[in-house]
Amino acid sequence: MTTASIALPPLRLTRLETFWASLVLPSFAGASFAEGEAGFTIGPTEVDYLEGLRRFMAKASDKACLGIRFAFLLAITTPMWLGGRMKGFASLTPTERSELLDRMSRHRIFFVRELCLLLKLIACLAIFRTPGTRERTDYDGPEPARRAAGMRRSLPVLSRSIPHESGAFPTGEQSPTQKDSEPPAASARMTAGGAR
Amino acid sequence: MSFFDRKPVLTDDADFVVVGTGAGGATAARVLSESGFSVVMLEEGAYLKPEDRPRELVDAMAVAVRGMATLATDSLVPMPLLQGSCVGGSTAINSGIIWRMPEDVREVWAREWGLSGLTDHKLDSAFDYIEDALAVGPTDVAIAGGNNELMQRAAEKLGLPGKVIARNAKGCEGNQRCLQGCPIGARQSMEISYVPAAMANGARLHTRCRANKVRFEGARAVGVTGTLRDENERELGTFEIRARRGVIVAASVFGTPLLLNRSGVRHPLLGERFQAHPGAAFVGAFDEPVHMGFGASQGYEIPMRDRGFKMEALALPPDMLAARLPGAGKAWQERVSKLGHYAQWGCLARMEAKGRVRAGLFDGVSVRYEPTESDLAIVREALLLVGKLMFAAGAHEVYPGIASVPEIVKTEEDLVRLMPEKLKRADVHLVASHLFGTACASSDPKRGVVDEHLEVHGRPGLFVMDASIFPTNLGVNPQHSIMGVTHIAATALAERSAARQVA
Numbered sequence: 001m002t003t004a005s006i007a008l009p010p011l012r013l014t015r016l017e018t019f020w021a022s023l024v025l026p027s028f029a030g031a032s033f034a035e036g037e038a039g040f041t042i043g044p045t046e047v048d049y050l051e052g053l054r055r056f057m058a059k060a061s062d063k064a065c066l067g068i069r070f071a072f073l074l075a076i077t078t079p080m081w082l083g084g085r086m087k088g089f090a091s092l093t094p095t096e097r098s099e100l101l102d103r104m105s106r107h108r109i110f111f112v113r114e115l116c117l118l119l120k121l122i123a124c125l126a127i128f129r130t131p132g133t134r135e136r137t138d139y140d141g142p143e144p145a146r147r148a149a150g151m152r153r154s155l156p157v158l159s160r161s162i163p164h165e166s167g168a169f170p171t172g173e174q175s176p177t178q179k180d181s182e183p184p185a186a187s188a189r190m191t192a193g194g195a196r
Numbered sequence: 197m198s199f200f201d202r203k204p205v206l207t208d209d210a211d212f213v214v215v216g217t218g219a220g221g222a223t224a225a226r227v228l229s230e231s232g233f234s235v236v237m238l239e240e241g242a243y244l245k246p247e248d249r250p251r252e253l254v255d256a257m258a259v260a261v262r263g264m265a266t267l268a269t270d271s272l273v274p275m276p277l278l279q280g281s282c283v284g285g286s287t288a289i290n291s292g293i294i295w296r297m298p299e300d301v302r303e304v305w306a307r308e309w310g311l312s313g314l315t316d317h318k319l320d321s322a323f324d325y326i327e328d329a330l331a332v333g334p335t336d337v338a339i340a341g342g343n344n345e346l347m348q349r350a351a352e353k354l355g356l357p358g359k360v361i362a363r364n365a366k367g368c369e370g371n372q373r374c375l376q377g378c379p380i381g382a383r384q385s386m387e388i389s390y391v392p393a394a395m396a397n398g399a400r401l402h403t404r405c406r407a408n409k410v411r412f413e414g415a416r417a418v419g420v421t422g423t424l425r426d427e428n429e430r431e432l433g434t435f436e437i438r439a440r441r442g443v444i445v446a447a448s449v450f451g452t453p454l455l456l457n458r459s460g461v462r463h464p465l466l467g468e469r470f471q472a473h474p475g476a477a478f479v480g481a482f483d484e485p486v487h488m489g490f491g492a493s494q495g496y497e498i499p500m501r502d503r504g505f506k507m508e509a510l511a512l513p514p515d516m517l518a519a520r521l522p523g524a525g526k527a528w529q530e531r532v533s534k535l536g537h538y539a540q541w542g543c544l545a546r547m548e549a550k551g552r553v554r555a556g557l558f559d560g561v562s563v564r565y566e567p568t569e570s571d572l573a574i575v576r577e578a579l580l581l582v583g584k585l586m587f588a589a590g591a592h593e594v595y596p597g598i599a600s601v602p603e604i605v606k607t608e609e610d611l612v613r614l615m616p617e618k619l620k621r622a623d624v625h626l627v628a629s630h631l632f633g634t635a636c637a638s639s640d641p642k643r644g645v646v647d648e649h650l651e652v653h654g655r656p657g658l659f660v661m662d663a664s665i666f667p668t669n670l671g672v673n674p675q676h677s678i679m680g681v682t683h684i685a686a687t688a689l690a691e692r693s694a695a696r697q698v699a
Contacts, residue, residue: 009428031526040532052254058428059258063274063558064266098525105524106603110273110622113599117625121519125254128515134489138536139514141342141487 011054012065013072018050020072023089025049025123027101030094040137042127052126064118071115078104205433206402206424210234211693213420213439214446215407215455218285219678220662221446222386222394223326224686229397231690236437237394238405238420240451241282242427243387249377253513256376259427260289269551269563273622275474277563278629279448283403284387286448287675290629291374291494291510292363292383294332295672296323297680298501309667310639313648313688314681322683323676329393330364330384339370341491343539346482347509348496350589356581358498361508364389364675365492372511374493405435407451410443410459410658417443417658439657441693446662446682450561453553453634453664456645461652463645469633470551470565471669474626476575477510477542478582479520480591487536488517498585501671505545505578507585512540522595522603541585543578544630546671547571553634565628567621575626576619583611599623630674635664650685661685 011018026042026049033039057065078100079087089097104116127133134140211233214225221237229235242259250256257264262281268274280286297319306312326332335344340360351358364384373379381388395401404425411419419438423431445452453467488511498507512520514535521531521538549567556562567575579596586594587608594605598615600623605611616623637660638644641653646665652658661682663674670677 028524029529029532031529033526033529038530038533039526040529040535055254055258056264059264061263061266061268061558063268064263067266095525098528101524102528105522108599110599114274114625117519120524121516124515124519125252128513128518129252129254134514137514137518137532138485138534139487139517140489141485141536 009058011050012057013053013069017069017072020076020089021050021053023097024072024075024101024119025053025126027094027097028120028123029127030098042133047127047130047133049123049126052129053122055129056122056125067115067118068122071119074112074115075101075104075119082107204421204436206405206435207437208236208400208402208435209419209438209440210236210400211439211441212236212444213238213437213442214444215420216240216285216446216448216451216662217283217386217391217401218280218446218448218662219287219386219675220682221444222284222287222390223679223682224444224446224659224661225394225399226390226397227683227686228690229394229399231687231694233441233690233693235394235397235399237391237399237401238407238422238437239283239401239403240406240425240447241280241403243283243401243403244288244377246377246379246381246388249373249379251373251376251379253376253515260377261375267561267563269565270556271564271566275565276627277472277631278627279450279631282387283391283401284385286629287385288377288387289375290385290673290675291361291492292365292385293494293497293673294327294330294362294364294676295670297670297677298672301668301670304668309637309644311637311648311667314637314684318684319680322680322687326676326679326683330389331366332362332364334360334362335365335492335495336368339368339492340495341370341372341488341511342484342486343488343511343541344491344495344509346486346539346589347498347507347541347585350585351496351498353588354585356498356585357500358496361492361495361497363492363495368492370491372489372491372493372513375513402435402437407445407447407455408458410445410455410461411436412460412655415654416656419443442657442659442689444659444661444686446660448662449631449634449664450553450563452660452662454555454561456635456652456660457555461645461655461658463653465636465643466645467553467634468550469636469667470553470563471547471549471632471666472551472565472628473544473546473630473669473671474567474571474575474628475542475544476579476597476624476626477540478579478586478597479517479538479540479595480586480589481531481534481593481595482537482539482589482591484590485536486539488512488538488540489514489536499672500578500581501546503577504574504671505543506672507541507543507578507582510540510542520595520597539586539589539591541582543575543582545571545574545578546669547574550633567626569618572619572621572624575624576615579624580612580615583615584608587611597625630669632663632666632669632674635660636667637665638667649688650682659685659689
């Protein structure tokens with residue numbers, strides 16, 4: 001029996017495509033913020049986008065890899081077909097690049113939007129693979145404090161107290177065998193093995 | 197030695213060979229090994245220990261999700277198809293949601309497909325057994341997390357019939373890592389529960405073994421051959437496993453029909469009747485902290501089966517959540533800095549559409565599947581309700597992700613006004629994770645690839661025990677139904693085999 005390991009092949013892109021990737025992927029999060037401004041910033045060399053891309057492409061389907069290559073071609077030529085200017089992507093400012101990618105993500109043609117989303121996802125996978133980035137987003141919240149409180153919590157918006165005795169949400173049980181859109185009885189509770 | 201002369205590098209034999217270790221294969225292996233039969237399990241993917249499952253999504257998906265979740269339907273508007281690709285199959289990447297097979301589905305299967313033996317009282321007993329074995333229980337409020345709690349509050353506000361999700365989790369700490377793989381092994385997915393149980397009974401597991409063909413002697417299935425591969429899909433050699441009593445194919449709705457077809461099984465319905473529960477989701481921005489990073493990945497749902505859909509809270513890893521937020525550049529980065537203030541809830545539709553699965557040039561599989569207009573109408577209704585729930589819970593912005601609707605919607609009235617009367621397929625990003633059909637069961641050999649014992653018609657000793665045999669989709673999460681039906685069929689198979697042994 002073998003266990004998992006991640007020994008991946010080299011990036012499956014040409015040198016030109018690799019250059020495009022190194023221009024496009026950082027452009028989703030290319031803005032910098034002034035002191036005191038709230039924004040998620042990434043240092044210029046903090047994220048290894050190409051390593052994220054390599055890991056994604058190593059296991060992605062053949063069709064997706066083809067799509068990624070086409071997506072880079074589309075993205076790199078957005079100044080012409082989307083911006084209406086005979087300019088290269090590399091010669092644009094970070095803000096201009098972001099604007100074009102933003103427009104690409106809202107394009108009326110499905111596959112243009114989807115390919116842009118695919119690139120954005122790859123950029124995000126690379127960003128959040130980088131140590132320290134996740135912690136800068138407030139995604140997890142104050143976990144140590146929550147653990148210290150015995151893992152009991154409720155959101156500020158949930159001002160009503162939640163009974164913990166039953167170890168279940170204070171809501172009506174609905175068994176899968178029950179008629180499904182009938183509102184559950186107000187007093188009903190899920191019990192252990194509640195799907196029965 | 198030439199290519200054609202080469203000897204297998206792995207040989208083994210057992211009473212039963214099980215291809216696949218997902219909900220169906222693992223259940224069959226456990227039941228048969230508990231009955232005293234020797235079993236060999238074959239798995240295409242790797243065995244992942246809980247502590248070895250990476251938190252970072254790209255690394256986690258690389259080892260556990262087929263094609264990094266990029267396997268998709270063949271269409272101008274492709275739909276991603278989610279499947280696990282490691283020991284445990286899709287149970288190793290799902291949220292552990294447990295639903296018994298609904299009564300109406302059981303009735304249809306019995307009445308129209310002649311499957312009363314799989315859906316009668318024995319199924320209730322099987323569900324009881326499985327629920328005990330997997331420690332099924334409701335999501336504890338202590339680890340529910342903001343994403344689930346907010347949805348509950350919204351459902352109560354709108355008077356919708358929501359419920360806490362029953363899951364197969366034991367000692368869940370709310371790590372919100374169901375997709376990446378539970379690092380403490382709390383979710384009782386097959387690689388944590390049934391596969392080790394089968395191995396404790398003497399079953400043997402061979403990983404990174406891709407089954408190419410079922411071997412027959414006459415019409416009878418007698419073994420499985422295939423290739424051993426490394427983690428980068430490079431071929432290392434071949435294997436041959438001999439089965440004295442039977443071969444059980446549980447290689448998923450894609451793998452099963454392709455393996456049967458390569459093995460020479462012919463039936464007009466093989467690869468046909470592919471069905472799914474495709475879904476889409478809205479993200480809502482809240483003033484209050486949600487902190488999606490803590491809590492059960494899915495702990496609250498609102499089933500609306502009479503309307504053809506169900507709504508679920510679905511927490512996303514930070515990478516996926518960030519990618520789902522609209523925009524690029526400064527505005528997007530501002531949103532990402534508040535990643536703790538978003539909730540995501542989605543819907544799954546019980547679609548009437550039926551597709552088909554064939555061998556394909558790309559990725560070895562070609563899936564044709566297109567939702568009907570009626571399916572899209574259900575998705576529209578469900579998504580509208582999801583949006584209403586979000587505003588009822590206090591969202592100040594909702595990101596529908598629907599092409600014909602603005603990226604950011606600020607009020608319920610705007611959402612209702614802007615939502616198109618008729619949703620087009622290209623408007624919405626659908627993903628399918630519950631997959632059915634392609635080798636459906638029926639007592640009538642003309643209507644089913646396998647019979648009521650899940651044995652392939654006309655091929656003694658060859659069984660199919662996974663979601664491929666489902667003649668219809670369910671409208672609820674399928675893991676429990678796959679395990680329940682397999683439990684019955686494997687128990688009956690063990691009894692028949694034992695009786696033959698005595699005779």
